[in-house]
Amino acid sequence: MSVEIVQRNLLNILEAVADAVTSSPASKRCRLVAVSKTKPAELIEACYSKGQRHFGENYVQELEEKSASLATKCPEIRWHFIGQVQSNKIGKICSSPGLWCVETVESEKHAKLFDKEWAKHGATVLPLRVLVQVNTSEEENKGGIQISEAPKLAEFIRKECVNLRFGGFMTIGSFDNSHTSGVNPDFEKLFGVRKQWAEQTGEDIESVELSMGMSDDFIQAIQQGSTSVRVGSKLFGAREYKNK
Numbered sequence: 001m002s003v004e005i006v007q008r009n010l011l012n013i014l015e016a017v018a019d020a021v022t023s024s025p026a027s028k029r030c031r032l033v034a035v036s037k038t039k040p041a042e043l044i045e046a047c048y049s050k051g052q053r054h055f056g057e058n059y060v061q062e063l064e065e066k067s068a069s070l071a072t073k074c075p076e077i078r079w080h081f082i083g084q085v086q087s088n089k090i091g092k093i094c095s096s097p098g099l100w101c102v103e104t105v106e107s108e109k110h111a112k113l114f115d116k117e118w119a120k121h122g123a124t125v126l127p128l129r130v131l132v133q134v135n136t137s138e139e140e141n142k143g144g145i146q147i148s149e150a151p152k153l154a155e156f157i158r159k160e161c162v163n164l165r166f167g168g169f170m171t172i173g174s175f176d177n178s179h180t181s182g183v184n185p186d187f188e189k190l191f192g193v194r195k196q197w198a199e200q201t202g203e204d205i206e207s208v209e210l211s212m213g214m215s216d217d218f219i220q221a222i223q224q225g226s227t228s229v230r231v232g233s234k235l236f237g238a239r240e241y242k243n244k
């Protein structure tokens with residue numbers, strides 16, 4: 001896709017997000033995370049030059065390469081790691097310049113490792129924001145912690161991980177639920193997880209985020225209270241995978 005088309009897509013998506021926020025009683029604000037996996041740094045820069053700051057990557061190697069190559073040109077970029085976490089890659093994720101949020105923490109073990117690695121690489125900057133990924137659709141091939149365990153992991157991060165800041169909950173949800181019109185049960189479940197966490201801790205539900213909604217369902221997600229949508233193909237075009 002050309003720079004011009006991507007920039008036009010960006011403005012259209014931002015407008016659609018803003019409209020959905022305005023028309024949804026459950027929504028006060030929503031950020032766009034531009035999911036740039038498999039796409040070149042040039043298209044990221046094209047969005048950055050139009051004011052986009054939050055970008056998401058799934059693969060550690062791509063995050064490493066793009067964050068390094070854009071660090072000088074795009075100094076205000078805020079990277080979100082949204083891929084499945086492997087213990088042996090946590091150091092590399094934490095060393096990526098501009099890392100702002102890890103959306104896919106699903107165990108105490110990974111939380112502890114992020115806490116330790118961030119102390120080495122980034123803790124002089126800020127605590128690292130992390131989200132607890134929840135497997136709302138209960139599919140075996142989906143990442144994320146079980147619904148019933150999610151509030152406990154959130155509390156573990158808040159209480160035990162001094163270099164991390166618990167930022168909220170994230171989910172992907174099932175393909176079928178995101179391609180059926182009407183209320184998405186997976187998004188409802190994530191909304192419920194945050195509510196339960198807030199009741200248990202006495203915190204305000206508005207104090208933490210819900211990251212849910214992708215290209216095909218971000219409007220629905222906003223209607224159900226998403227505060228951060230992750231949009232890839234609708235912005236950058238369909239992805240091509242060499243080995244699939």
Ligand SMILES: *Cc1c(COP(=O)(O)O)cnc(C)c1O
Nearest residue numbers: 035058082214215230231232233
């Ligand atoms: C790839 C990906 C997205 C973006 O998906 P699109 O359907 O292309 O918008 C969002 N979230 C996660 C976790 C992803 O892996």
